[in-house]
Amino acid sequence: QKEVEQDPGPLSVPEGAIVSLNCTYSNSAFQYFMWYRQYSRKGPELLMYTYSSGNKEDGRFTAQVDKSSKYISLFIRDSQPSDSATYLCAMTDTGGFKTIFGAGTRLFVKA
């Protein structure tokens, strides 16, 4: 079993839709949770960073963490074609020295 599971997609949605991206994990030592966005032929860029269970909002993006279920989500409201990218979840333990990445979900937002 992988430490982090993420559906690779692809996920195709119409412009304006609400997108839900999810990851599950098995290691309860993970304490810090991140979402990265990676455009084609580019390096990953940090999108959201969360620590505690609950929701964190930044513009059209909301990151949700449920430590009891070992489940994290990223919601994108009013999705735009420019949101088309691969989204990778990532997490680290309390030491913070090693980050584990999910497989990434490819998202296509159609105009």
Place this chain on the structure above:
Amino acid sequence: SAVISQKPSRDICQRGTSLTIQCQVDSQVTMMFWYRQQPGQSLTLIATANQGSEATYESGFVIDKFPISRPNLTFSTLTVSNMSPEDSSIYLCSVSAGPRGELFFGEGSRLTVL
């Protein structure tokens, strides 16, 4: 945050040759990381490079195949030695530079081995 420059951005190489990838950071950082991202797959950590010490390699990666240098706090190189087509991948340099140790990435070096 940190700005990371990688060279080359892409290269096509012949089997059996070696290629060195350079990573330059715009600020001094303690820890630098090298990742591999194979087509359609996630990021796999190759090694952690700290200045002044030997790199620490993850399971499945060895120094003879992926020698790393870290001469100072802003620069590192990764060499892919004796390449085979299985080494075709994107190689990413990363640093831990945020207030909470977040990772920042370079643009990646896309390597194709024929």
